[in-house]
Amino acid sequence: MHRVIVACLVVAGFLALHHLFAADNVAELKPGLLARIFDMGGEVTDFPTIPADKKPAVERVDSTVNVDAAGEKWPGTELDDHIYIRWTGVIRIAKAGQYRFFTISDDGSRLFIDGKLVVDNGGLHAAEEKDGTIELKEGDHELKLEFFENEGEAVCKLYWQPPGVADKELVPASVLFHKPAAGK
Numbered sequence: 001m002h003r004v005i006v007a008c009l010v011v012a013g014f015l016a017l018h019h020l021f022a023a024d025n026v027a028e029l030k031p032g033l034l035a036r037i038f039d040m041g042g043e044v045t046d047f048p049t050i051p052a053d054k055k056p057a058v059e060r061v062d063s064t065v066n067v068d069a070a071g072e073k074w075p076g077t078e079l080d081d082h083i084y085i086r087w088t089g090v091i092r093i094a095k096a097g098q099y100r101f102f103t104i105s106d107d108g109s110r111l112f113i114d115g116k117l118v119v120d121n122g123g124l125h126a127a128e129e130k131d132g133t134i135e136l137k138e139g140d141h142e143l144k145l146e147f148f149e150n151e152g153e154a155v156c157k158l159y160w161q162p163p164g165v166a167d168k169e170l171v172p173a174s175v176l177f178h179k180p181a182a183g184k
Helices: 004-030
Strands: 033-039 058-062 066-069 083-091 097-106 109-113 116-121 130-134 139-149 156-161 176-178
Touching: 033 176, 097 109, 097 116, 097 139, 109 130, 139 156
Parallel strands: none
Antiparallel strands: 033 058, 033 083, 066 156, 083 139, 083 176, 097 130, 097 156, 109 116, 109 139, 116 130
């Protein structure tokens, strides 16, 4: 009997610690995706490899990804051509199921969820839509969206179609989060 009580106390303690750490992790998340915007200084024809020591021209939090900067500078920057942007964070899934994601971009974009390529809309092109599907469980999933702009118009938008929804819609700010950098 003593062993059963001790085992129950150990399990209860483990569950309490797990709940505490899981709650702390959720509490650390802040709304929006972290956007790192790089000035590439010249022609960009594909997704670049960014050296670890290269600092972004702009680093900020974007609540959604919904930009159409036709003939203008990228919003909130002095950059209009030859840029690369990487949004990172978490997408919170309330209901498990098959999710369809869409990117509309001019030039290239690609979306990764939990490290898996979901949408590949790469290349130099006018605004073009591509989509992909992924099965997601309820909870938080790592998200990375990459975009590059060579010259001309600049567009990057992220849409989704959750299970049971008839039409695609902009991925709402209410499901996008990031973990702030230390000291911020």
